[in-house]
Amino acid sequence: MAAVKQVIVIGAGIIGASMAWHLTRAGAQVTVIAADSAAGGVATPNSFAWINATWGNPEPYFRLRTRAMAEWSRLARDVPGLPLNWCGGLCWDLSAADMEAYTAQHSAWGYGIERVDRAGAARIEPNLTQLPDVALHVAEEGVAEPVAATKALLADAERRGARIISSTVTALVQTGGRISGVDTSHGLLATDEVLIAAGVGSAGIAATAGINLPLETPPGLIVHSRPYEKLLNGLVLAERLHMRQTAEGRI
Template sequence: MPSPQKIIVIGAGIIGASIAWHLQRKGASVTVVAQRTGGVATPNSFAWINASWGNPEFYFRVRHRSMAEWSRLKKDLPDLPLSWCGGLSWDLPEAELDAYAAQHHGWGYGIQPVNRATSAMIEPALANPPDYALHVAEEGAVEPVAASKLLLENARHQGAILSPGVEVKGLLREGERIVGIQTSEGAMRADHVVLAAGAGTAALAASADVSVLLETPPGLIVHSRPVRKMLNGLVMAPELHLRQTMEGRIIAGSDFGGTDPGNDPQAVADDLFAKVKATLKGGEALELDFHTVGYRPTPKDGLPILGGVDAAPGLYLAVLHSGVTLAPLVGLLAAQEITEGDEDRDLGAFRLSRFA
């Protein structure tokens, strides 16, 4: 039998963890290298699993498919902290909500208009339920750091090597091919290198003369101290998106990507948390525990960058903002492409070559 392919995955957030887990299941010899288990962007994620809002149809199809892949992953990992809790949205004018609902319903999304009474039944803790909203029962959320660690630990039990606390300084290149990485602990060689380092992707790719057009907008999210159950699902109100974690924390941003903290993050966090308290019955008892500021790795055109790099064989890129929604599908398809060598048609629109 041929030796298993040696693959280094750079990054231990939700994307790197999913790719590593799926590669290990494919029989590869996997080493995960990262400074922090659980990633950098992942701990600051709102962690909404959805196929909502502003997507061209081909991207909607990919996102919707990945929602189903989360259920497949849950069957393999029953302890995955995943909840299909549904989402209630009224953060657009009614005419825009109607247009969105008509389009996505036509694409097969389980979206339903609801009135004030139904909104109050779905989320009884709302102090002022909307007169008109949209409800998608099939949307959900995951606790992203716990999910990442579960995937990595399961991969480790299957033989993967985890190297946390290691700084990757650059990619190793021989001729055209990427043959490994240079780290704070020396060189590591591999047949393939998967770059899933979030906001750090562009700099590491540049070390091998590969240009990745990436933006990293900041997003502030507030986290309450754990409280009794107040929310059943995701709530997307105007300028306020919130949900309750499995730990009992209410987390919120001005949208699911978080609030730009400007020059005074604490003041922004305090103002945002005041909105949270006013939105919920009994909200006056909520206490702000902390806020996070994450930098969302977002390719220049907003779509993922996934796949091999023609100018640098041996390198596989996986950088995207919709990391939580797309993680299980990206992991599945990336593992197939890397180990089998066949490009997946569903990922054709997401290659780095589109920027050429």
């Protein structure tokens, strides 16, 4: 009988949590190393969390993204408490010509796009004070609250036998030309495989083993309001800003 595979996942954001959950479910013995609390890094709590297969990509990538949408639905069935909301997206952040091309192309690929006028947009999002003359609505788009989703995945992975430790990775350890462990602030951890999911810190960790990870970190701006009562029904992709309302009421 084959020995159980030992896997270390560095990072406890949404990517690391998904890796840990899927590997644990497949029978691996997983250890997750979290530098911060679960989902307490940079990328996950600041994610817009839009689940979509929208415009600007060739058909093979569109198919990958629609497969990912289906996988989110599968995850919601398999993971207790996964906060997934297929709220739909209302879009008018494209030129008229680009909206026409997007609608024709993606409709031919099977994406459920509906063209709506000002009155239709008002029915979908009645609290908007500035409405477009024409917009596109995709009812099948949605969001997964990133921090809550990460915690749900990690909790279920832990229930299935994964171990989650709070520590800082100082280096990858090599034996005989392969990665054999991870050196941490709490000592050396041996393993069969290492997966790096540490966001902007991934390049630095990989560099300790002589691996060049070409990761760029361009700046972005995301603004969180204070919590409000329900104002938005779904995603709003307007000309100068994209908005959604979180489960706790922040826009």
